[in-house]
Amino acid sequence: MTTDAGIDVRPASGHTGAEITGVDLAGPLDDAVVAAIRAAVLRWKVVFFREQRLDHTAHVALARRFGEPITPRSRGKASPEGFPQVETTADRLELAGRYGMDRDEWLERRRHTLLRGWHCDHGARVDPPAATILRAETVPPYGGDTTWSNLAAAYEGLSEPVKRFANGLRAEHRLGVGYQTRPGPDSYIQHLQDHQVASVHPLVRVHPETGERLLFVNGYYVEQILGVSRAENSRLLEMFVEQATRPEYTVRFRWEPGSVAFWDNRATVHLAPGDTGHLDFPRVMHRVMLAGDIPVGVDGRPSEAITGSPLHADQ
Template structure:
């Protein structure tokens, strides 16, 4: 793989909260990592679910090369359209201008009817990405922090009887938004209608590497728990969404240019900021994701696709 020339560095892993997040220093992500460094970062991800790096200098090619040391890099997004850099289709840019281009003029995310938009990336896919790597190019002087929550800790915090109840349940995840419903003529409405994504995933997912059980629902994409009445589903999802939003399970990350967040998309949810649109200064970040596996529940049964293909490298 051409990585044998890499030399070990002295990585420092500093946890940032009781359950979630660690800051890793002492490494240049633009250089090939040693096997020991890869293992240190993987181990930190298994424990803390998201790791952060500061002061990195990465162009698109270097960000993709960094991610490729941990898995196969996917295309930018199932609904990327023509907004990815032509030579780097793996890059998904997160900025107000990018969203306007991708989804329609003056697109703005609306508040989810299920409350704050905690989510894992693209869970309506049959195989949601295993990891996401987000790099900050420009950030406003304040505002725009991203929050992350450890959903393995959320599961462990539930009463045993509740854990036993949700272990056997499955839920539908579907790609749609309130913006889509209200403005169906916008680009995203057309994209979702012509290429719908929907899957039924276990409510509790067994992590394929750590074997931990995680709460695998989120208020952005999970529409209903199947085989329950609508009212039963709503109450149970509300309970789980309230637990996901408890501050003790979360960490809040303040971006700086050159900051990187690398999270396990199977064990962490994140919350995009809504507090910076009135603040002067651009906010431009670039994300890549790694090919994921099909979720499996405690009963050993895998997810089922309703609509959409396996999401892998182009």
């Protein structure tokens, strides 16, 4: 589908994702192109571009056309100097030995369920990012795909009685949920104690731009649905997270050097690849996030911080 702005938007699956061609993200973007990209992100939740030639300067400039880039308080060691908004992830550099564990042990201790890896960026903060723009510098010749799921489609897929039930629920999102402590001193537990982050979010969030209702749940941060017993909580979370990540609501993207993914962090959860840890290939990605608002539920109540400052405070 060619838009009035002259770019081509091709859906990548039935519910989620579209590939955009006919635009050079490193060049100047007129207002019509920016509006067309924004509309595609809102409609398809994540959009993909290939063969782009962004450097750090152009990446930040692109982000500024769509919102206010966040300056993270801490970044990985591979992140570039002089570009505080850019976070660089280099899988083997970031995970191996970061907390005194190899990658396999690190993932095993963090992922207490098979759906644990699904998340939105910084979901434990009271103001999660509105969007994320991720570009690939170096990727493996195979493996390393990322998958996204559409939370608006997930909500619409619920039955009417369950929708009404979910509309009134709120849940605690907390950093480090389900982590299994190591015997003896554990540097990751110390990290969590020193950097506690938790918020109460509505289980059903209303999108601030589209008005869509979103099943705002994931396996990475959500610890407790408020007001239910622990036994009920376990079963309800399993049901809602499974609904949020059903295959028919997802899209999977094969990265190439120069690929860019731009997603609505309010309306999606995503799953980082888990199939490259045993491969001796580098995977270097650069991320810029856009400042977001405080989620609001169907009843109009906003999220509340339990501990930890807003992600975008004083910036």
